[in-house]
Amino acid sequence: MTLLDVENLWVQFPTRQGVFDAVRGVSFTLGKERLGIVGESGSGKSMTGRAILRLIRPPGIVRADRIALEGVDLLGMTEKEMRAVRGQRISMVMQDPKFSLNPVMTIGDQLIEAYRLANKSDRKGAKQAALDALASVSIRDGERVMRAYPHEMSGGMGQRIMIAMMLIPGPQILIADEPTSALDVSVQRQVLAIMDDLVTSRGMGLIFISHDLNLVADFCDRVLIMYAGRVVEVCRADRLHEATHPYTRGLLNSLPRLDEPRERLSVLKRDPAWSEAPGVSGRI
Amino acid sequence: MSMLSVEHLNVWFGKGHNRVDAVTDASFDVAPGESFGLVGESGSGKSTILRAITGLVPTWSGRITVDGQDVAKKRHRSFYKTVQMVFQDPYASLHPRHSVDAVLGETLHLHGFRDIDARVVRLLDDVGLGQKFRFRFPHQLSGGQRQRVAIARALAAEPRILLLDEPTSALDVSVQAEILNLLTDLRAEHGLTYVMVSHDLAVVGHVCARLAVMKDSRIVEIMDVDSLRAKRANHPYSQELLRNSVGA
Amino acid sequence: MTEQTLRQWLLTETPTSRRHARFSALYKGWLSFRGNSMAVIGLVILVALLLVALFAPLISPHDPFVQDLANRLAPLGTDSHVLGTDSLGRDILSRLIHGSRITLYIVALVALIAPVAGLLVGTISGYAGGWIDTILMRITDIFLAFPRLVLALAFVAALGAGIENAVLAISLTAWPPYARIARAETLTIRGSDYISAIRLQGAGPMRIITKHIWPLCVSSLIVRVTLDMAGIILAAAGLGFLGLGAQPPSPEWGAMISDGRRFILDHWWVATMPGLAIFIVSLAFNLLGDGLRDVLDPKDSGL
Numbered sequence: 001m002t003l004l005d006v007e008n009l010w011v012q013f014p015t016r017q018g019v020f021d022a023v024r025g026v027s028f029t030l031g032k033e034r035l036g037i038v039g040e041s042g043s044g045k046s047m048t049g050r051a052i053l054r055l056i057r058p059p060g061i062v063r064a065d066r067i068a069l070e071g072v073d074l075l076g077m078t079e080k081e082m083r084a085v086r087g088q089r090i091s092m093v094m095q096d097p098k099f100s101l102n103p104v105m106t107i108g109d110q111l112i113e114a115y116r117l118a119n120k121s122d123r124k125g126a127k128q129a130a131l132d133a134l135a136s137v138s139i140r141d142g143e144r145v146m147r148a149y150p151h152e153m154s155g156g157m158g159q160r161i162m163i164a165m166m167l168i169p170g171p172q173i174l175i176a177d178e179p180t181s182a183l184d185v186s187v188q189r190q191v192l193a194i195m196d197d198l199v200t201s202r203g204m205g206l207i208f209i210s211h212d213l214n215l216v217a218d219f220c221d222r223v224l225i226m227y228a229g230r231v232v233e234v235c236r237a238d239r240l241h242e243a244t245h246p247y248t249r250g251l252l253n254s255l256p257r258l259d260e261p262r263e264r265l266s267v268l269k270r271d272p273a274w275s276e277a278p279g280v281s282g283r284i
Numbered sequence: 285m286s287m288l289s290v291e292h293l294n295v296w297f298g299k300g301h302n303r304v305d306a307v308t309d310a311s312f313d314v315a316p317g318e319s320f321g322l323v324g325e326s327g328s329g330k331s332t333i334l335r336a337i338t339g340l341v342p343t344w345s346g347r348i349t350v351d352g353q354d355v356a357k358k359r360h361r362s363f364y365k366t367v368q369m370v371f372q373d374p375y376a377s378l379h380p381r382h383s384v385d386a387v388l389g390e391t392l393h394l395h396g397f398r399d400i401d402a403r404v405v406r407l408l409d410d411v412g413l414g415q416k417f418r419f420r421f422p423h424q425l426s427g428g429q430r431q432r433v434a435i436a437r438a439l440a441a442e443p444r445i446l447l448l449d450e451p452t453s454a455l456d457v458s459v460q461a462e463i464l465n466l467l468t469d470l471r472a473e474h475g476l477t478y479v480m481v482s483h484d485l486a487v488v489g490h491v492c493a494r495l496a497v498m499k500d501s502r503i504v505e506i507m508d509v510d511s512l513r514a515k516r517a518n519h520p521y522s523q524e525l526l527r528n529s530v531g532a
Numbered sequence: 533m534t535e536q537t538l539r540q541w542l543l544t545e546t547p548t549s550r551r552h553a554r555f556s557a558l559y560k561g562w563l564s565f566r567g568n569s570m571a572v573i574g575l576v577i578l579v580a581l582l583l584v585a586l587f588a589p590l591i592s593p594h595d596p597f598v599q600d601l602a603n604r605l606a607p608l609g610t611d612s613h614v615l616g617t618d619s620l621g622r623d624i625l626s627r628l629i630h631g632s633r634i635t636l637y638i639v640a641l642v643a644l645i646a647p648v649a650g651l652l653v654g655t656i657s658g659y660a661g662g663w664i665d666t667i668l669m670r671i672t673d674i675f676l677a678f679p680r681l682v683l684a685l686a687f688v689a690a691l692g693a694g695i696e697n698a699v700l701a702i703s704l705t706a707w708p709p710y711a712r713i714a715r716a717e718t719l720t721i722r723g724s725d726y727i728s729a730i731r732l733q734g735a736g737p738m739r740i741i742t743k744h745i746w747p748l749c750v751s752s753l754i755v756r757v758t759l760d761m762a763g764i765i766l767a768a769a770g771l772g773f774l775g776l777g778a779q780p781p782s783p784e785w786g787a788m789i790s791d792g793r794r795f796i797l798d799h800w801w802v803a804t805m806p807g808l809a810i811f812i813v814s815l816a817f818n819l820l821g822d823g824l825r826d827v828l829d830p831k832d833s834g835l
Contacts, residue, residue, distance in 0.1 A: 155326075186528045189528055254458045256461075264465050264468060267458070361734040364733060368732060369729075378726055380748070383550075383553055391730075394730075420546065420547065
């Protein structure tokens with residue numbers, strides 16, 4: 001079933017030198033799956049995530065033939081209706097939890113507030129729900145964490161709390177923008193495992209935005225590879241290493257590997273034709 | 285004889301109750317022309333070792349020798365002609381108001397060179413930037429180009445040891461490949477000795493011949509790259525680190 | 533070179549010489565300044581003020597000091613006295629025109645003394661840290677603890693009335709906020725990688741402060757100074773009003789208001805006209821400061 005349907009999405013920023021197209025006609029659908037979007041900085045992958053939630057600030061412009069959440073067009077919604085979508089039906093986890101949590105509120109208060117915004121509930125019920133949410137991201141000493149402030153948490157802990165908070169309203173879609181790139185590898189795996197478990201068990205759709213090809217290959221079902229604002233290739237994540245587009249191949253080859261020592265790494269030769277060629281659709 | 289030797293290095297921050305030991309009893313040797321890696325998770329103290337060697341962190345004890353000479357607490361100017369450092373984040377390591385020309389020119393001036401113009405030209409060529417970047421400001425450069433400028437700045441003094449603090453972790457993978465290749469070439473051309481800090485085992489494995497694994501301010505194991513590739517680690521922490529990163 | 537190519541030359545991302553790079557940066561700054569129409573209005577007013585001050589003897593219809601007691605307190609629009617005359621029959625417009633010189637003189641002197649003193653104290657304090665920081669900052673606190681005009685009054689009382697002393701007094705009371713700003717900026721800059729990098733080239737503290745920290749503090753100080761200018765003009769006018777600034781018969785705007793105060797009910801224009809002049813110039817500085825804030829912020833200059 002299709003949760004989200006994006007067709008011909010453009011994001012543009014007017015600049016002194018003319019209009020800059022950050023995203024150029026991206027199309028894809030999202031079912032109950034883990035969809036990865038990979039690309040380098042400036043490829044438009046983060047802009048795509050933000051555009052879906054209409055979080056692009058003016059003077060940036062978002063245009064699309066359609067961005068439909070379960071058949072309802074998000075572009076036609078008023079800002080008020082959009083606020084009900086953000087967080088409640090589509091949640092977003094950012095790279096650094098430090099900037100997403102309020103530094104002067106305890107974690108417990110923030111979780112409880114998030115719950116009460118989504119559900120009619122008294123404080124007690126909300127507290128229990130918050131504790132459950134923390135338990136679902138493998139935080140066992142929830143009571144202690146609830147009393148703590150964000151700066152007292154490590155990066156991995158903070159990101160788990162963020163995920164717990166984003167999942168409280170029971171959204172259908174989670175957009176995760178580089179959720180683990182600020183974390184150490186061991187913690188990275190834990191956070192991904194938790195996210196994976198939640199998404200699968202709740203039947204959610206996940207858009208996983210990352211620059212890390214290996215991570216996406218491991219973790220996702222389907223991958224869109226973005227270059228210069230376009231999707232240049234779509235493939236199954238477990239077949240990412242058999243990708244055919246020269247850009248994807250170039251990215252894969254430029255990674256140093258422990259198992260294949262090389263004197264020099266192969267360098268990506270950018271072909272202007274890549275950004276000119278029409279984009280690939282990720283719609284099913 | 286070793287080019288750089290660190291013996292029983294302790295580094296701490298703060299005093300009394302607030303004292304935090306960032307590095308505890310670290311010892312290692314780097315031979316001339318060798319490339320040595322320091323790996324570990326964030327907060328393990330790997331970057332702090334580099335900062336103690338360069339004197340950016342003054343609170344350390346132990347013994348550091350460079351090319352057979354003891355390094356004093358107060359670094360002499362000549363020290364910086366031997367040891368230079370490249371920082372992690374190229375977006376933070378260049379002065380936002382100084383052009384590439386100003387950055388390199390000032391560095392050369394500080395090291396007492398006379399033929400500054402010619403040297404700026406040569407440095408830019410060395411790091412593969414070319415003259416058209418000479419008068420640009422950092423905000424007109426991409427991350428990879430900025431890191432090249434930072435490398436050029438470190439090379440300006442014609443040092444023998446280059447300390448690399450996660451030089452590619454803020455860059456895209458394709459740019460990372462370019463910078464790593466550049467570092468390989470420069471080492472061969474100038475006979476440099478590298479000490480590289482990274483959390484990415486594949487990067488360290490590519491650049492370095494030997495590496496030290498750090499955990500909680502201590503070096504738990506020093507191994508060579510062959511053991512790393514074969515995933516032969518003795519310490520349980522190194523084994524865990526290998527498992528986590530090679531999973532891909 | 534045609535206009536189009538000159539524009540391209542200025543907007544290039546690949547400058548070919550030091551001068552080219554500087555012109556290009558200036559032009560881009562001008563473009564973003566021009567986008568703020570209010571700031572341009574402020575600039576235009578200030579340029580006009582500068583021209584008026586420069587050509588004061590040429591454009592003023594009368595001698596500002598010549599009294600004409602037969603014609604005293606003439607209302608607006610009187611023959612050859614567009615803005616009327618004051619209690620001694622002197623032409624108000626001419627006095628305003630000549631007064632602009634005094635205003636600019638005060639502004640320029642304060643702008644030279646106070647921010648520079650603040651920058652020195654603040655950056656040294658911030659970069660050195662330790663006991664130097666403690667001592668300098670406590671001195672700053674002492675100055676900050678007094679109300680500004682009262683402190684200025686005390687200084688003028690001690691130094692004697694007069695325009696130079698008024699300027700000195702205002703500067704002495706104006707520098708502490710600049711020192712605070714400069715120190716706060718220095719503290720963030722001090723820990724950055726580019727300062728570490730230049731330390732690794734063997735640069736000493738003097739070079740780091742003057743060549744690396746000052747250029748980054750200066751922009752926020754310039755903005756702050758332009759925004760404070762209104763206050764400085766008002767303080768100077770206040771001192772003049774109290775008889776402690778410029779001395780009669782000098783046509784300083786504050787002293788003119790003070791002079792006109794006695795007739796404010798029957799002859800309102802005598803006090804109102806210099807008041808309007810102060811208001812307009814203060815406003816112009818505020819508008820300009822707002823515009824400069826957008827241009828000089830280095831974080832935004834990437835756009």
